Amino acid sequence: TALAAYRARAARTAPPFVLSRYFFCAEHRRAAIDAALPFVRDFARNMGAAIQRAAQSGSAELPFGVEAEAFAEERILANAIVGDAEECxxxxxxxxxxxxxxxxxxxxxxxxxxxxxxxLSLIAGHLDLTTV
Structure with missing residues (x-):
């Protein structure tokens, strides 16, 4: 995995691993998904277009070095932290x-x-930093 490779290369001198995730928290799961979907859809569409341009140009390099499936709307949403406070x-x-x-x-x-x-305020109100 990417994490294992990162830790193996950096051994003792590595800064902490950094991971970013799209985020939206609402009182109800459906409201959070509905709020996040336009943004996620636009990102998926933009990344799909970037991959298509790279392929048309004959570039062997993929944007961000990953396959197009990584930018499918469903996959982005599945990897996102979107939902009610408990789900997030x-x-x-x-x-x-x-x-x-x-x-x-x-x-x-x-x-x-x-x-x-x-x-962000909603999730902050539910965080117990001793357990996260």
Whole structure:
């Protein structure tokens, strides 16, 4: 995996592993998904276009070095931290359990800055930093 390769190369001098995930938290799971979907769809469409341009140019390099499937809307949403507070916390805990110590960057998944702020405030109100 990418994490194992990173740790093997960097051995003792590696800075903490950094992972970013799209994020949106709402009172109800469906509201969170509905808020995040336009952003996720646009990102998936833009990455698909970038991959298509790279293929048409004859480039052997893929954007971000990954296959097009990594940018499918469903896969992006599955990897995102989107849902109600408990679901978001469960996903954060699962990442911690799988990765060990790391830095998690939450990338707001809405075009509305006020909605993003509310989503971050909602999850912050549920965080117990001693268990995450």
């Amino acid at each position: 916390l469960d996903k954060i805990r699962a990442l911690h359990d799988a990765l060990g110590p790391h830095t998690l960057i939450l990338k707001p998944a809405s075009y509305d800055p006020l909605a993003n702020r509310a989503a």
